[in-house]
Amino acid sequence: MIKIIMHGCNGKMGQVISDLVKQDPEVEIVAGLDATDKFDNGFPVFTNIFECNVEADVIIDFSIAKAVDPLIEFAKERELPLVLCTTGLSEAQLKNVQEASTFIPILRSSNMSLGVNALVSLVKAATEMLANNNYDIEIIEKHHNLKVDAPSGTALMFSEAINSVLKDPYAYNYDRHDASVPRPKNEIGMHTVRGGTIVGEHSILFAGQDEVIEFKHTAQSKAIFANGAIKAAKYLSTKTKGMYDMNNVIFG
Ligand SMILES: NC(=O)C1=CN([C@@H]2O[C@H](COP(=O)(O)OP(=O)(O)OC[C@H]3O[C@@H](n4cnc5c(N)ncnc54)[C@H](OP(=O)(O)O)[C@@H]3O)[C@@H](O)[C@H]2O)C=CC1
């Protein structure tokens, strides 16, 4: 049985994971970490991370950016593999994650779903074919009205994947409302929509002369992320230090 510590256990994702883990005989949540202890989850919840002394094999994190630095210290101190799913991390935090992976295994992905990770490869292939043929690239992401970070981690995953196959990376343009010039060529437009209970939608547009190709992923439930995170926890629990992502889990 793989023992999981759930960081952000009271949150929307923490709750979905708690429910799915109950139906999986290979895993159990042995402790939760969160800012408050407000639900009876059936496991102990620690509001001071460093007071959590429960034996475990792996941590799953879906929390908030400011909680990630102490989490990394805790994971290093306890030598625990960490599945890091929180988005909106700063450059300095991402550097800290990279450094920590020289001590412990860390799997970080802004999107734990199979579909988005497959789509990243398709978008890279499209970029190689289209970017040099005068196609403009725009990314539109839509999420629920409780989301605190923008653009979404997934939108950034797509834009980084696009830039990884371009000779000269494109700049990101987040806002055209003051623009008085035509669209510059070498940029990726990044657009954010927030409303209602939208689970998560990402469209990547390749707009050319008289034709548009649109790739679109729609998340129809949070279970796609939760199932990916549980798979990642099983995978990472036996791994040695280093940086991993969902490609390791999904595509081997
Ligand atoms: N990689 C992926 O596939 C996905 C990533 N995400 C990301 O996961 C994160 C969480 O999403 P979601 O569950 O929807 O958000 P929620 O706001 O529902 O949950 C976040 C949880 O973290 C808690 N929290 C706040 N401060 C701390 C702290 N200091 N220590 C521990 N926990 C704390 C919050 O507590 P409180 O409510 O009391 O503040 C809350 O319970 C977001 O960054 C989101 O973008 C989401 C879905 C998929």
Ligand SMILES: O=C(O)C1=N[C@H](C(=O)O)C[C@H](O)C1
């Ligand atoms: O906050 C969310 O809900 C989600 N966040 C992730 C992101 O920022 O890309 C993944 C998913 O789209 C849901």
